[in-house]
Amino acid sequence: MHLIDIKNVKKGFNDTLALDDVSFYVRENEFVTLLGPSGCGKTTLLRLIGGFEDLDEGAIELNGHSLVDIPPYDRAINTVFQQYALFPHLNVFNNVAFGLKMKKLPKDVIEDKVMRSLAQVRLKGLENRRIDQLSGGQKQRVAMARAIVNEPKVLLLDEPLAALDLKLRQEMQYELKDLQRRLGITFIYVTHDQEEALTMSDTIVVMNEGKILQIGTPVDIYNEPETKFVAFFIGESNIIPGKMLADYQVEFEDHQYVCVDHGFRKNQKVNVVIRPEDITLKKTKGQLNGIVDAVTFKGVHYEIIVYVGKREYIIHSIYPKVKGDKVSLHFDPEAIHVMKDV
Amino acid sequence: MFKKSWIFQLWLLVFIVIPIGLMLLSAVSTFSVLNPTSLEFGFRALEVLRSEVFLRALMQSLKFAGYVTGLGLLIGYPVAYLLARSKSPYKRIWVMALIVPVWSNMLLRIIAFEKLFYPESILNMFGISLDLIGTDFAIVIGMVSIYLPFMIFPIYAVLEKLDPSVLEAAYDLYASPFKRFVHVVLPLSYGGIISGVLMTALPAMTTFALPERLSGGQLLLIGNLIQNYVMRTGRIDLASSMAILLLVVMVIFYRTLLKFDAEGETLV
Numbered sequence: 210m211h212l213i214d215i216k217n218v219k220k221g222f223n224d225t226l227a228l229d230d231v232s233f234y235v236r237e238n239e240f241v242t243l244l245g246p247s248g249c250g251k252t253t254l255l256r257l258i259g260g261f262e263d264l265d266e267g268a269i270e271l272n273g274h275s276l277v278d279i280p281p282y283d284r285a286i287n288t289v290f291q292q293y294a295l296f297p298h299l300n301v302f303n304n305v306a307f308g309l310k311m312k313k314l315p316k317d318v319i320e321d322k323v324m325r326s327l328a329q330v331r332l333k334g335l336e337n338r339r340i341d342q343l344s345g346g347q348k349q350r351v352a353m354a355r356a357i358v359n360e361p362k363v364l365l366l367d368e369p370l371a372a373l374d375l376k377l378r379q380e381m382q383y384e385l386k387d388l389q390r391r392l393g394i395t396f397i398y399v400t401h402d403q404e405e406a407l408t409m410s411d412t413i414v415v416m417n418e419g420k421i422l423q424i425g426t427p428v429d430i431y432n433e434p435e436t437k438f439v440a441f442f443i444g445e446s447n448i449i450p451g452k453m454l455a456d457y458q459v460e461f462e463d464h465q466y467v468c469v470d471h472g473f474r475k476n477q478k479v480n481v482v483i484r485p486e487d488i489t490l491k492k493t494k495g496q497l498n499g500i501v502d503a504v505t506f507k508g509v510h511y512e513i514i515v516y517v518g519k520r521e522y523i524i525h526s527i528y529p530k531v532k533g534d535k536v537s538l539h540f541d542p543e544a545i546h547v548m549k550d551v
Numbered sequence: 552m553f554k555k556s557w558i559f560q561l562w563l564l565v566f567i568v569i570p571i572g573l574m575l576l577s578a579v580s581t582f583s584v585l586n587p588t589s590l591e592f593g594f595r596a597l598e599v600l601r602s603e604v605f606l607r608a609l610m611q612s613l614k615f616a617g618y619v620t621g622l623g624l625l626i627g628y629p630v631a632y633l634l635a636r637s638k639s640p641y642k643r644i645w646v647m648a649l650i651v652p653v654w655s656n657m658l659l660r661i662i663a664f665e666k667l668f669y670p671e672s673i674l675n676m677f678g679i680s681l682d683l684i685g686t687d688f689a690i691v692i693g694m695v696s697i698y699l700p701f702m703i704f705p706i707y708a709v710l711e712k713l714d715p716s717v718l719e720a721a722y723d724l725y726a727s728p729f730k731r732f733v734h735v736v737l738p739l740s741y742g743g744i745i746s747g748v749l750m751t752a753l754p755a756m757t758t759f760a761l762p763e764r765l766s767g768g769q770l771l772l773i774g775n776l777i778q779n780y781v782m783r784t785g786r787i788d789l790a791s792s793m794a795i796l797l798l799v800v801m802v803i804f805y806r807t808l809l810k811f812d813a814e815g816e817t818l819v
């Protein structure tokens with residue numbers, strides 16, 4: 210049973226098509242991330258689900274019931290806005306209590322629920338603070354509490370961590386994921402940060418230019434990108450043009466390699482993806498030989514740029530190299546990922 | 552970068568502190584700028600605050616200021632709201648249409664109203680003859696039309712700056728359009744309302760040209776009394792006493808308004 214169904218949704222602004230025939234579904238308790246560069250339509254899609262925009266074509270359903278004509282204040286969906294959008298005239302308690310007050314719950318129930326959700330986001334003791342007395346991280350937590358206190362079926366999050374600094378962002382990633390598991394609320398999370406998406410999601414929906422390019426688990430998306438764009442966008446990649454000679458056999462850089470991919474036409478043009486961490490460098494000569502061009506220390510590893518002929522390869526290695534070193538590139542058949550050239 | 556607050560302090564001293572000091576002095580002594588050597592203190596001038604003519608004028612002033620502020624709010628808030636929320640490409644023209652009249656001389660506009668309010672006016676051309684001079688209605692119409700922009704703009708400025716995502720958040724949290732207005736938009740525009748009320752009520756309290764022209768010289772508001780004492784009878788001491796009382800009333804009024812803006816009281 211799907212909790213949310215997005216069916217052939219189209220949405221345009223003036224002349225541009227923000228969403229072009231988008232379809233996917235979300236299951237109960239799933240953490241789904243809409244991932245893509247800015248302007249790809251991910252926020253528009255989120256706003257359509259929240260009810261802040263009207264769609265041009267298609268359908269959006271919650272539990273099999275159309276949401277199209279239901280205003281946002283009648284949807285069992287809540288949103289955590291990008292800049293938090295807290296009510297500046299209300300203190301922390303009243304911000305969190307807002308939704309419950311609108312639903313006219315009894316006072317003691319409201320008090321109880323607000324205090325519980327403030328505890329859940331570790332903000333106990335701050336209930337009387339004014340909004341402008343809070344730090345960025347605390348505002349973020351108030352925005353979370355204000356949404357989850359209503360126990361929505363679906364929580365929409367629009368780049369909720371974008372305004373926080375790196376350290377806090379990483380901390381909040383785990384906290385959000387943990388919160389989602391504990392509460393059992395379905396999250397639809399919008400971000401342009403691929404690392405955030407990989408860390409937190411059950412399912413990632415990669416979007417670009419109003420279209421969905423790929424839907425899959427973080428591992429699938431990372432290891433088996435279907436298009437060049439996805440390979441580029443998710444992590445760093447070496448993408449090399451080549452052709453399939455036969456099943457399990459691919460040719461690129463004028464050499465033949467054994468791979469694990471099959472099902473292509475004979476001599477079909479393909480793109481080969483090799484992740485930087487899957488390449489090892491040796492000093493002995495091999496099939497692919499090159500010269501080290503640049504070495505950058507990245508903490509856990511060195512980022513090494515090697516030129517093989519005119520093509521640049523990016524390699525992550527824990528062993529340093531020196532500019533000008535002659536090296537050969539090695540990788541396993543499993544490290545070669547072949548995708549159609551589109 | 553540079554410490555320039557002394558300019559501001561000098562300004563305050565020359566244009567606010569010293570004039571008010573002089574006013575206070577003339578209210579409680581025989582002090583006069585023209586004859587500064589005679590200085591005898593006494594509170595006789597304050598007696599005027601108990602006179603019937605003054606109390607009547609005060610009541611009238613409060614009444615009209617009340618009318619104008621109330622009506623101004625009733626008309627001005629919706630106008631400001633529609634203007635702020637409007638996405639019309641002509642929005643700037645609408646705003647200009649409200650600003651431009653303010654640029655024309657106020658006295659001219661008052662006299663224009665005066666002409667229209669007499670039975671024989673240019674309106675006769677359309678078969679209309681008004682006889683409003685001397686009525687409360689004429690005063691209220693004149694005051695509202697002159698002070699309305701001062702009510703609209705502070706409110707408009709605040710509403711215009713409202714974060715659209717805060718309004719969306721209210722929708723998201725089950726507030727219907729009406730509830731959203733009551734619990735979010737209205738409280739967040741209190742600042743503008745207070746400015747608007749002050750900018751309308753205070754000038755309306757002290758105006759003298761408008762009541763004089765539109766009442767045919769019958770209506771005496773505090774502004775008229777002060778003007779009469781200063782210009783006609785030369786009783787600066789009496790005028791000063793009234794002006795100071797007015798100042799006190801306004802400060803109390805202002806402090807009371809500010810209390811309504813306190814945090815937490817805005818959501819029931």
